Amino acid sequence: MDFEYSSQVQQRRQRLEEFIDRFVLPYNAAWHRSVAQSVFPPPFMEDLKALAKSEGLWNLFLPGLRDDEPGERLSNLEYAPLAEIMGRLPWASEVFNCSAPDTGNMELLHLFATPEQYQRWLRPLLEGQIRSAFAMSEPDVASSDPTNLQTRMRHEGDELVLSGRKWFVTGAAHPSCRLLIVMCRSGDDELAKHARHSMLLVPMDTPGVKLERNIAIMQHHTPEGHCEIVFREVRVPVGNLLGQEGAGFAMAQARLGPGRVHHCMRTIGQCELALSLMCERTLERHLFGKYLSDFANVQEWIAESRLEIDQARLLVLRAAWRLDQGQAQREQARADVAAIKVVTARLQTRVVNRAMQVFGAMGLSPDTPLAYFWTWGRALQLLDGPDEVHLRSVARHELAQARDKRGATAAYFTLPEQLLAEPHIR
Numbered sequence: 269m270d271f272e273y274s275s276q277v278q279q280r281r282q283r284l285e286e287f288i289d290r291f292v293l294p295y296n297a298a299w300h301r302s303v304a305q306s307v308f309p310p311p312f313m314e315d316l317k318a319l320a321k322s323e324g325l326w327n328l329f330l331p332g333l334r335d336d337e338p339g340e341r342l343s344n345l346e347y348a349p350l351a352e353i354m355g356r357l358p359w360a361s362e363v364f365n366c367s368a369p370d371t372g373n374m375e376l377l378h379l380f381a382t383p384e385q386y387q388r389w390l391r392p393l394l395e396g397q398i399r400s401a402f403a404m405s406e407p408d409v410a411s412s413d414p415t416n417l418q419t420r421m422r423h424e425g426d427e428l429v430l431s432g433r434k435w436f437v438t439g440a441a442h443p444s445c446r447l448l449i450v451m452c453r454s455g456d457d458e459l460a461k462h463a464r465h466s467m468l469l470v471p472m473d474t475p476g477v478k479l480e481r482n483i484a485i486m487q488h489h490t491p492e493g494h495c496e497i498v499f500r501e502v503r504v505p506v507g508n509l510l511g512q513e514g515a516g517f518a519m520a521q522a523r524l525g526p527g528r529v530h531h532c533m534r535t536i537g538q539c540e541l542a543l544s545l546m547c548e549r550t551l552e553r554h555l556f557g558k559y560l561s562d563f564a565n566v567q568e569w570i571a572e573s574r575l576e577i578d579q580a581r582l583l584v585l586r587a588a589w590r591l592d593q594g595q596a597q598r599e600q601a602r603a604d605v606a607a608i609k610v611v612t613a614r615l616q617t618r619v620v621n622r623a624m625q626v627f628g629a630m631g632l633s634p635d636t637p638l639a640y641f642w643t644w645g646r647a648l649q650l651l652d653g654p655d656e657v658h659l660r661s662v663a664r665h666e667l668a669q670a671r672d673k674r675g676a677t678a679a680y681f682t683l684p685e686q687l688l689a690e691p692h693i694r
């Protein structure tokens with residue numbers, strides 16, 4: 269097993285790091301100033317995007333890109349270390365057209381769009397001309413179990429009519445957001461539970477679509493938004509149905525795997541930055557006659573953080589590799605993706621929490637990125653499904669394997685013969 273990144277990946281990492289250091293980071297203060305003045309996206313964003321595109325640092329996330337599509341055709345395993353670098357600066361992904369939720373949406377459209385849908389939505393998304401959002405969760409039902417979703421779609425002539433309420437729709441407040449992919453109920457109770465929902469492509473400016481509010485995530489308002497949206501008798505042509513009617517769940521499965529790897533690697537990037545900040549701070553902060561770095565408990569926090577980050581990264585890279593193996597590793601990949609979602613969200617709150625403590629009061633202020641990182645780690649325990657749902661997937665996978673191998677552990681028992689003969693032991 270070779271643990272080195274390939275030379276190609278190492279080169280790309282270096283190019284990406286240099287690009288961010290030279291062209292993106294110098295704008296960080298200006299980005300925050302601009303957002304504080306409600307100018308979003310900041311005026312320099314389009315220039316940065318054009319530069320990244322011309323440098324071949326564009327659409328790095330989509331393995332299946334065709335020859336005539338802009339981007340780099342990297343595998344999940346090749347892209348993951350690049351997502352880690354972008355994650356250090358939360359707004360950086362947009363520069364490279366690698367932001368969530370567009371990445372997952374592009375992947376979905378890449379797999380299922382009709383030629384017309386491709387031209388209208390996917391092509392502009394791949395070019396970075398528009399943004400998109402994915403509307404699934406609803407305030408009125410427990411959305412951890414998406415079979416609950418109630419937003420309703422019905423046929424009327426050659427139109428589809430949509431009614432319902434969604435919330436926490438990430439990206440919907442971005443001024444360039446033109447497309448909502450809406451998961452909605454289209455079938456009746458007699459259908460199997462997982463065949464009742466469909467995905468509908470809804471242009472943001474369709475009459476009846478109302479963005480009610482951008483919901484703060486623990487006091488942080490993100491400019492691209494986590495929005496509550498009402499759909500009142502929204503009419504779109506039948507051609508706006510994505511994939512087959514009733515195939516919403518099957519398509520959602522296809523969307524979430526790589527997207528979760530991206531989230532997890534960005535998280536690892538943020539944890540690495542938090543650890544660097546923590547180390548630097550401990551080397552210069554002096555109290556009770558010594559530096560913070562001299563205290564045993566602080567050294568332990570640093571060491572624990574290093575161990576935990578490295579463990580998590582290996583797990584995420586394995587998940588990325590398994591996704592690249594396709595059908596052959598499908599079940600294993602699914603369990604891995606569920607596992608990394610839990611591991612990295614917990615990692616982020618733990619590592620960042622230690623860093624905040626090291627920084628004292630400043631750690632809770634907006635003067636460092638730590639408070640935002642912690643909030644995001646906390647949000648990760650819910651977004652794309654809460655930890656409990658993913659833990660259940662991991663447990664089910666483990667139990668299925670145990671069921672297949674039932675009895676294989678019998679030889680490890682050292683019970684007397686007569687007890688081993690009992691059927692319940694076998």
Ligand SMILES: Cc1cc2nc3c(=O)[nH]c(=O)nc-3n(C[C@H](O)[C@H](O)[C@H](O)COP(=O)(O)OP(=O)(O)OC[C@H]3O[C@@H](n4cnc5c(N)ncnc54)[C@H](O)[C@@H]3O)c2cc1C
Nearest residue numbers: 402403404405410411412436437438647651652653654656
């Ligand atoms: C920052 C952020 C961004 C988001 N972006 C989007 C987006 O772009 N699009 C979108 O559609 N949604 C988005 N969401 C919503 C997110 O996907 C949902 O919040 C999540 O799926 C949980 O659904 P819920 O909030 O309805 O919680 P509920 O379903 O009401 O669950 C409540 C709690 O029940 C427990 N629980 C659930 N299932 C189990 C189980 N199997 N076993 C044990 N306990 C369980 C968990 O503790 C869970 O937190 C976002 C959320 C956040 C915080």
